[in-house]
Amino acid sequence: MVDASGSIRENRFQIVTDFVQSVVDQMxxxxxxxxxxxxxxxxxxxxxxxLNAFDRKDxxxxxxxxxxxxxI
Numbered sequence: 001m002v003d004a005s006g007s008i009r010e011n012r013f014q015i016v017t018d019f020v021q022s023v024v025d026q027m028x029x030x031x032x033x034x035x036x037x038x039x040x041x042x043x044x045x046x047x048x049x050x051l052n053a054f055d056r057k058d059x060x061x062x063x064x065x066x067x068x069x070x071x072i
Contacts, residue, residue, distance in 0.1 A: 002048075004040040021061055029057035036060045 002016060020038070027034040037051040054060045 001045075002038060002040045003042075004046075005042040024057060024060050027057065029054065029060055031055045 002020060004013065008016060024036055027036070029036055035051040036054065038048040040046050040048055049063060054063070
């Protein structure tokens with residue numbers, strides 16, 4: 001879960017996504033190992049991608065830039 005609310009300013013959201021990338025980079029992502037999903041939240045929660053969306057770490061890391069800062 002990633003805080004994307006107004007309390008996390010847009011310029012700081014990049015720091016948050018960099019942290020998410022560094023955590024995922026340390027994991028052994030695969031279908032039979034670690035699974036990764038991302039939910040961002042503000043006033044509402046948004047599923048960015050589900051646990052079964054990716055089988056490889058590289059795929060998860062490539063999609064990380066798609067996470068958008070949500071200001072509601």
